[in-house]
Amino acid sequence: MPNSRNRRRHKVDQEAGRRELISTSLQSAQHCLENQDFGTAYAHYLLVLNLAPELKNNVKETFQFTLFKWAEELDSLARIQDLFDCYEHALELFPNDEVICNSMGEHLFRMGFRDEAAAYFHKAVKLNPDFPDAKENFYRVVNWVVERWHFIMLNDSKRNLLYQKAIQNAVHSGYRSVLDIGTGTGILSMFAKKAGASSVYACELSKTMYELACEVLVANNLDGEIRLLHMKSLDIEIPKHIPERVSLVVTETVDSGLFGEGIVESLVHAWEHLLLPPKSNDGEVGAKNYGKVIPAGATIWGMAVECKEIRRHHRVGVKEIAGVCLPEVLEFHSPTYTPLNADETVEPYTTEKLSRIPGGYKPLTDHFQVLTVDFNNLQELKSFATRKPSKINIPVAKGGILDAIVIWFTLQLDDEHTLSTSPSEETCWEQAVYPVQGLLDYTVKSGDSVMMEVSCQDCYLRLQDISLATSDNGMDVERNFREKNSEAELCSALASLQTASKLERVGQECILESTEIALLNNVPYHECFKAAISKVLSTLSLHEQSQSMDVDSHSSEHHLEKNQNKNSDTPDPLYVLDVSEGFSILPVIAGKFGAVKAFSSVEKELHQKALVLISEANAFPKETLQFWLGHLQDESMVLQRPKSDKLWSIIILDVIETSGLIQQDVMEKAAISRCLLHSGGKIFPQHVMMYGMLVESESLVLETAVQGKDPTLGFNIAPFINQFKVPFRVFLDLSTLPYVPLSKSVELLRVDLMNPYMNNSRRDVKVQICKSGHVTGIPFWYHIHLEEDISLDTSSESSHWKQAAVVLEKPIPVQLGEELVLSIQYHKSNVSITVKL
Known part of the structure; x- marks a missing residue:
């Protein structure tokens, strides 16, 4: 072989x-x-x-x-x-x-x-x-x-039931081919199929949500009954993606401001390319011959309010911060102030759950109708983009400070079913908030008027040119202004008119995030930093002087050499580096303490210009304030020596995110910073104490995970959406969170930035139960210690920080007098808290 x-x-x-x-x-x-x-x-x-x-x-x-x-x-x-x-x-x-x-x-x-x-x-x-x-x-x-x-909405049984009834009515009336635009988990599509629709299509752009919806359909035995498309509705073509026009479109692509998720654009496209024509008025025909949209329409409502919490996040209310004067020519605004024709489209509103806003709010006007929209009228929808702004004039019912216009809407699903996002309703929705900025005076009294222009360009509802008109002997000054002829009458009218258009005086406008404005308004924060900076710099200055005197008394030769090389009356500057996140005036505060070179790490050019203006207004020498990133070739080297022969006297780090969590990589930064400090220098903060307590809170549970099949009307969605739940709820405000405390606050963790390698990665904490109940969450906050006797509390009323909470997988029943043991783990700036049973 x-x-x-x-x-x-x-x-x-x-x-x-x-x-x-x-x-x-x-x-x-x-x-x-x-x-x-x-x-x-x-x-x-x-x-x-x-x-x-x-x-x-x-x-x-x-x-x-x-x-x-x-x-x-x-x-x-x-x-x-x-x-x-x-x-x-x-x-x-x-x-x-x-x-x-x-x-x-x-x-x-x-x-x-x-x-x-x-x-x-x-x-x-x-x-x-x-x-x-x-x-x-x-x-x-x-x-x-x-x-x-998604979790909050799927837990809203009332919202789900109203949509189900409206879809059921439509399908039973003959609208048997359905397209669900922006399907999310697929719940509206499943409502349609359960109601008896013959063909159901659904589209979802998000890859994650599309894959989640696929799993949900399989689990509910509807994967062969509903055709799911991973694409925008604007890209759907007939017959490439769906065989023919449908008779019903269902969607909930609406945000708190109604139009922000592009519902107008998607419905214009749907009416032109995907839906059967709308029902004509010239006679009845079978439902299958014409198209329809759920929701059928909406009415948008508004109300002017006074609200301290909104104000402190959108208007700088102080003229001096820890001894630093803010110049008149510098105007701070939040991003909602960005004009329509700006280079970048910015959402013109923020959102708030007004029923849970800290400090509450006061209505200054009755609620008023902003506009209505008919989603079944193609011509009306097409006109939104080109329609001229309409003017609204609303009488002030109660005196106060005008801080915002709050918006909500009533969604007309069909002739029988509506849902409201009003702040007075128990709903999963937040409200859209249009902060008022740029007025010379924000005070109003009964009889005044709030005026604004309303438009719906670029897919957003915009309230522009908000202004105030005061009454003069019961007469409306704005109306009489157009009728007056004499110069004296004209001047009188103008004197009574407060306008919200941009101020005419020459100035520097600086757009800051709302959290950065809240930080500027946080007076205790800056006062604490001022005291701590002063303490460290004074100690270092005295130390250097004593060293100099000691050297001089022992070496006249050295003293002579020193005087030959430089003026002994000019001490070496102390170097301060601020690498905290966002816009910060701490380098300017540091610059007030004599021979200091303060380095800021702000990146945006407009923010740098603002800091220069503040420095000039406070008569600082030009070299006092410097922008550190301009000295670096590589931004990743932000923590390094200021000069080859110098070290930092103070390094300021951001340790806590405004969300309530510890900043990523903060311990790595602290370890590097510790090696770059002058003898006697400090990292601010020096250490942070984390506190928490055990609570019972249904709100925490409902906002974190979908609670079984009941809120989703029998459909099996919870196990799939809950794969994406997280054990932390961030951006909480404990002052308004509905909860029952089951323990007193306890120290959970100490993070030492001056000795970063000494931190324990794991510890157990015993907590005494002070009230019987079911533990559902562990809210936590921090005391930030700049010095042993100088600290900041992130849960205080003036804090620009929010709080966070660990939400337990399952509630734990507890009795008065019992003890629970919490296991705290600290890994790479991340904290996990579990209950030992």
Whole structure:
């Protein structure tokens, strides 16, 4: 059998060659790693693993290291496609490797691909539920891809029932082909199919929500009954995506301001391309011959209000902050003040749950109708983009301070069913808030009028040119202004008219985030920093003087040399670096303390100009304030020495996010900062104490997870949407959160920034129960210690920070006098709190 012998010999030779190639490639890979040639090393490892899959476990860790190093290099070279190709090859070899999945997600997230990043983080957590990096990454990104209002809305039984009844009525009336625009979890589509619709289509743009909806349909045995499209409704074509025009469109693509999710644009397109024509007025025909939209229409309502909480987030109400004067020519505004023709489209309103806003609100006018819209009228919908602004004049019913116009709407689902988003209703909706900015005087009295222009351009409801007109002997000054002829009468009218158009005086406008404005209004924050900065700088100055005197008394030769080189009356400056997030005037406050060079890390040019104006208004020497990023070639090196022979006297870090969580990477920053401090220098804050308490709160539960099948009217949605719940509820305000305290506040954690390596990563805390009930959450907040005797409380009334809470998986029944043990873990600036049972 010569041929068999040859084949065996050939196989032996092949195997020997394979082993030799594997051995050579492994050696070459190792050699490349030693020379930091990660790209070539990666190629060698790919070859080895393709030739010898049995070696996967042996080289896994080295392969991961090589992959991550090569990916960093590709990222720095902007070779994005090559980077993703590398990860795809790696995941083909290690499809169930949570570390590679997590790293892939991190690259995607940095590049702005949040949906895709969430999918990889989610997979990593499923593969290893105890992998802390993947869990924290997933919790950070999931709020973007599955927004929290999904949970609140799905728990709103009343809202769900009204939509179900309206859809049921339409289907029973003959509207049997249905398109659900922006389906989310698919609940409206399932309502239609359950009502008896013959064909149901649904579209969803978000990849994460589309995949979630696919799972929901399968779980409810409707995956073969509803055709789900991963696309925008604007891209749907007939017959490419759906076979023919439908008779009914259902949608809830409405935000708190009604139009912000693009409902007008999508319905114009639907009427022109996807829906049967609307019912004509010339006679009755079968329902199947014409189209209809649910909701049928809406009425938008408004009300002028006084609200301290809105005011402090949108208007700077102080003229002096910790001894620093704000110049008259500098005007601060929040982003809602951005004009319509700005380069970037900015939402012209914020949103608030007015029934839970801290300090409450006071109505200054009766509620008034802003506009109505008929979603079944194509011509009306098309006219919104071109319609001229309409003017509204509303009488003031009660005197006060005009802080905002609040908007809500009544959604007319059909002739029988409506739902309201009014602040007086128990609803899942928040209200749209249009802060009033730019007035010379915001006070109003009964009989005055609030005037505004209403438009619906660029898919947003806009309230523009909000102004006030005062009454003069019962006469409306604005109306009489147009009738007066004499110069004296004209001047009198103008004197009584307050206008909200931009101020005419020459000035510098600076747009700040609402949290940055709240920070400027936080007087205790700046006073505490002023006291702490003064204490450190005074100590360091005295120390330097005593050292100088000591040296001078022991060395007249040194004293002579020193005077020859520089004026002994001019002390060396002390260096202060502020790397806190966003706009901060702390460097200017530091600059008030003598020979100081204060470095700000603000990036935006307009923010830098504003700080320069403040410095000039306070007569600071030009060199006092400097912008640190301008001194750096690489922004990642923001924490480094100011000069080769100098160290920082003070480094200011942001430790707490305004959301109520600890800032990412803060301990890494603290470790670097500690090495860059002058002897006696300080990191601010020096340490942070985290406090919490046990509470019973139904609101926390309803806002975090869908509660079974009851609120979703029997459909099985909860297990799928709840995959995207997170154990933290952020941006809470404890002063208005409905809850029952079941314990007193206790210290949960101490984070020491001056000794970052001394922090315990795990501790247990005993908590005494002071009231029987069911523990559903653990709200927490912080005391930020700049010095031992100088601290800030993030739960105080003046705080620009919000609070956060851990929401338990299941309520824990407790009795008065019992003790619960909380396990606190601190990992890479992330805190987890669990109850030991």
